[in-house]
Amino acid sequence: MISLHPTIAELPATAWDALAGEQPMLRHAFLDALEQSGCVGGDSGWTPCHLALWRDGVLCGAMPLYAKQHSYGEYVFDWAWARAYAEHGLSYYPKLLGAIPFTPLPGPRLLARTDADRQALIRGALDRAAQLDMSSLHLLFGDDADLAACDAVGLIRREQVQFHWQRQAGWQDFDDFLASLSRDKRRKIRQERRKIGEAGVRIERKAGHAIDAGDWAFFLRCYDSTYREHRSTPYLNLDFFLRAHAAQPEAWMMALAYRDDAPIAAALNLVGPARLYGRYWGAQWDAAGWVPGLHFELCYYQGIEHALATGLSVVEGGAQGEHKLARGFSPVMTHSAHWLAHPAFADAVDRFLDRERRLVNAYRDELEAHLPFRLEQNGD
Structure with a gap:
C-alpha cells in the first residue's frame, strides 16, 4: 500500500532511518527539523507530502516528497521550463519534487531495499502527481538505483557536474595531498594558506558537542549575510540548526576563523561515515577588513584536513564552482529524473535534455583534461 503524509512525524523514525542509510541529511530527524522550524511547510513553498510504501503494516519504502510552488532551493534549474509554460498560458506550479530541501548532495531518494520497491515508489509518485493535477514530477540528485527505477517507468534524465575531492591511496595528511599536485598549484595553495596566518587569522575546527550556542549564533549571522549580499533570502533559520545539531551532533563540523580572538568567518559541513559534505560559508569582517583566500581555507582546505585526519574518503564541494578544480577537486556527474504531464512539453524537454547532456x-x-595533479613523466 502507498500512502502520502503531510509531515514526516507521521512516519516511524527508526524504520525511515533503516531505509535511508548513512547520509545525515536523509535522516528522519534532519527532515523533521526542517518541518518543525518552519523552513519547509507553511508559506515556504515547500509542502511536505512524503510517500510511504507499506507491507503488512511495515514501512518497506519511503520518499521525501514535496509539492512546490516555485523552484528555489533545488539546484537543478528549471526556471526556463516554468517560463515556457507561462508563455503558453499554462501553470508549471505546483509541481511534485523528490529531494532533500536546499541540499544538492547526491544520494538515494527512493528509500527501499529492492528494485521492485523503488519502482513501486516512483510509480506511486507518478500516480499522485496525476491525481493532484501536478504539472510534473522531479527526482533530484538520485543514485544509480533510483535512476534505474526512473528509467524503467519512463522518466527522462538530466545531468550536471559537481566537484568532489577524493582521497587517494597513500595520503595521510595535507602535505601528502599537496605533493600530488602540480608545482604551480601546490605553490599557490601554500601561498594562500600562508597569507591567512600573516593576516593574523587563527583557524579552529569544532565538531559534535564542541559546537555551542554561541558558535551557532555567529554562524547564522554569517549565513544570513551571504544570502543578503547576493540579494537572496536565507532558507534556513537558527531553530533548524539547533534542532538538527541536537538530534545528530556527530554529523556537524564547523570551521571558524578568528582575529584578535573574535570570530570573523565560518564554514559549516555535514559529516557521514565516509564523506564530508560542504554546505555553507559566510563572514562578518571586522574593521581590519577582508582577508584574501579565507573562503578557500575554511571551505576547502579545512574540510580536506578534517577528512584526512578522520579517515573520510570524499569531500563533496556542493553545487558549481570551477575554482574548486585547482584546489584538488575533480568533476563528478550528478543526475536527476523528470516527468512532465503535458505531452508536447515533455517531448520538447526530452529533446533539450538530449542536447544538454x-x-x-x-x-x-x-x-578532466585540466586536473591539477602532477604527471610523473614531467618529473615535477
Missing part, C-alpha cells in the same frame, strides 16, 4: 559531458571531459 552532450554539452555537459563535453564540459566534464574538458575539466
Whole structure:
C-alpha cells in the first residue's frame, strides 16, 4: 500500500532511518527539523507530502516528497521550463519534487531495499502527481538505483557536474595531498594558506558537542549575510540548526576563523561515515577588513584536513564552482529524473535534455583534461 503524509512525524523514525542509510541529511530527524522550524511547510513553498510504501503494516519504502510552488532551493534549474509554460498560458506550479530541501548532495531518494520497491515508489509518485493535477514530477540528485527505477517507468534524465575531492591511496595528511599536485598549484595553495596566518587569522575546527550556542549564533549571522549580499533570502533559520545539531551532533563540523580572538568567518559541513559534505560559508569582517583566500581555507582546505585526519574518503564541494578544480577537486556527474504531464512539453524537454547532456559531458571531459595533479613523466 502507498500512502502520502503531510509531515514526516507521521512516519516511524527508526524504520525511515533503516531505509535511508548513512547520509545525515536523509535522516528522519534532519527532515523533521526542517518541518518543525518552519523552513519547509507553511508559506515556504515547500509542502511536505512524503510517500510511504507499506507491507503488512511495515514501512518497506519511503520518499521525501514535496509539492512546490516555485523552484528555489533545488539546484537543478528549471526556471526556463516554468517560463515556457507561462508563455503558453499554462501553470508549471505546483509541481511534485523528490529531494532533500536546499541540499544538492547526491544520494538515494527512493528509500527501499529492492528494485521492485523503488519502482513501486516512483510509480506511486507518478500516480499522485496525476491525481493532484501536478504539472510534473522531479527526482533530484538520485543514485544509480533510483535512476534505474526512473528509467524503467519512463522518466527522462538530466545531468550536471559537481566537484568532489577524493582521497587517494597513500595520503595521510595535507602535505601528502599537496605533493600530488602540480608545482604551480601546490605553490599557490601554500601561498594562500600562508597569507591567512600573516593576516593574523587563527583557524579552529569544532565538531559534535564542541559546537555551542554561541558558535551557532555567529554562524547564522554569517549565513544570513551571504544570502543578503547576493540579494537572496536565507532558507534556513537558527531553530533548524539547533534542532538538527541536537538530534545528530556527530554529523556537524564547523570551521571558524578568528582575529584578535573574535570570530570573523565560518564554514559549516555535514559529516557521514565516509564523506564530508560542504554546505555553507559566510563572514562578518571586522574593521581590519577582508582577508584574501579565507573562503578557500575554511571551505576547502579545512574540510580536506578534517577528512584526512578522520579517515573520510570524499569531500563533496556542493553545487558549481570551477575554482574548486585547482584546489584538488575533480568533476563528478550528478543526475536527476523528470516527468512532465503535458505531452508536447515533455517531448520538447526530452529533446533539450538530449542536447544538454552532450554539452555537459563535453564540459566534464574538458575539466578532466585540466586536473591539477602532477604527471610523473614531467618529473615535477
